[in-house]
Amino acid sequence: MRYKPTALGYLRTDVSGIGQLWDESQIRRLAARLGYDFADMVVYDPVSRRPPLARLRAQTTRLDAEAVIVPSPEHFEGGKVPEALIQQIDVITVHPEETYARWYAPPLRDLPSTGADGA
Template sequence: MRARPTAIGYLRRDVSGVQQVWDETQIRSLAGRLGYDLAKTVVFGPETDHPAGRLRNVIEQMEVEAVITPSLAHLGGTPEPVVRMCDVITVSPENTYARWVVPAKGQ
């Protein structure tokens, strides 16, 4: 069992543009602040075929708890395909899309 939950960073080079290094730094910083062990950052570009499928393969192979990304734009605007597998955390705005919601007591 891992001491801390594992996450990967994810970004698209074509979405980050000249901010790529800053985006990677922000991902590392947020992962650390939230208590995740950031295993790696996956970077795809416009030439990557089927980026969503490839990202899901990485999630499955690495058995991560979360994907941390600069914004939903890097996921094509929606966390839905990824949140079926793990939590999605965005840097800006800082938000967590949980893969399941725990109902409040008494519900």
């Protein structure tokens, strides 16, 4: 049996508006295309008055998720993906399609030469 990493979806109802079902389907579609096992959709409604990321962070921990997929950065406060969330889990946006990874390794061309190749 092959392991598939788990992903969650996250969106804000006030940002998605009437396009919420479309946003949810785009999240699920991207998760499938990237090879994730889609586990849950965390929907934040500002009427609830709970901290917007509290349930998302709890779900990522509970489900041992590798990534959270959102329609766009606008679904986060200030339109920016929170650094604290990126430190916990990879964040992938549908539009524009970008990945904010927990771990960053610089491209090999940026590393200093060791002289092993004769240069």
